[in-house]
Amino acid sequence: MVTTEKLNLLAPGHRACPGCGAAIALRQILRVVGRETIVVSATGCVETFTSPYGQSAWEVPWMHSLFENSAAVASGVEAALEAKGEKANVVIISGDGGTFDIGMGAMSGMFERKHNITYICYDNEAYMNTGVQRSSATPYAATTTTSPAGKNSYGKMEFKKDVPAIALAHDVEYVATTSIAYPQDLMNKVKKAIGIKGPKYIQIHTPCCIGWGFDSSQTIAMGKLAAETGLVPLFEVEKGKQMVVRKIKNTKPIQEYLNKQNRFRHLAKEDKEKIMEKLQEICNDNVKRFGISE
């Protein structure tokens, strides 16, 4: 007898790498949005691994846009539903490249026109589908194929773009950051978002074992460390209410996170101490700014 048949709307057989954080994000999102949902995804790993020719992994209506315009396509879907008097959750699930970089304009327009859409960015912190190029979501000092660490470089020289703040500046109804390592947190936030009318933005931290360089079994462990060091603050802001932050009992030193990933391995060298310190400073600032410590 089946005692716990959970709603699973991502079929097995998809072609994500073993241990893919983005695939975990999809399963947790779909569990709470349910069947009455239309999803739009920009080009990226999720789009690629769920939709090889004739073999979709989606159990809900799903549409692939281009890399740059998932928010524009979803706006059209929502407008069409409205015109026809039909109801469905319209959800965007796009990568950090498709959100922080090339999709920023379309997303801004969607927010400004106040479409009733939940925009979810799965943030694996680089362009993974095309072979790990840096994006504006890539953390400071990470090595990627287009920000390679070497004799004259310590990796990416720029800081991560604060997209939740940009979403907030659009006066959207709800903004949250979350992580696949905290499924209840993630599912609560997604559930809350789809229940609110108007534009919503959720950013999900989704470790990528291939692009970051760690063992496939460590995906969740890496997500936890990102939050526990303060590097990735988890919070939510409902319009008109005070920000709610997920507290951490004892924050961990950033080295614990960096040491476990090839993309930061070059920082272990002596002459890179200053860079390490800078990363620790980013964490300390987050802890202070968001009040992360318990």
Added chain:
Amino acid sequence: MLTIGAVCEAGKSRLNKTGSWRDYYPEITAKCTGCGICELFCPDSSITIIDKKCIINYDYCKGCGICANECPKTAILMKEERK
């Protein structure tokens, strides 16, 4: 099948048995209480909880090892796959 406008039937990825990708396979031991934590973390929709026990679908499990790593009871062991 694909139609005009590239409309595809849902869930057809099931045709692609990703179990053949595996180097290691998860083995469930008697310590499993069926809490369902592994099911929430499996990227490949390869775990179901039946009668308070975790059941792996080896047709699709890719052997990533996340379930074994996250199990609070250490009830899952990763064993080398012999093909």
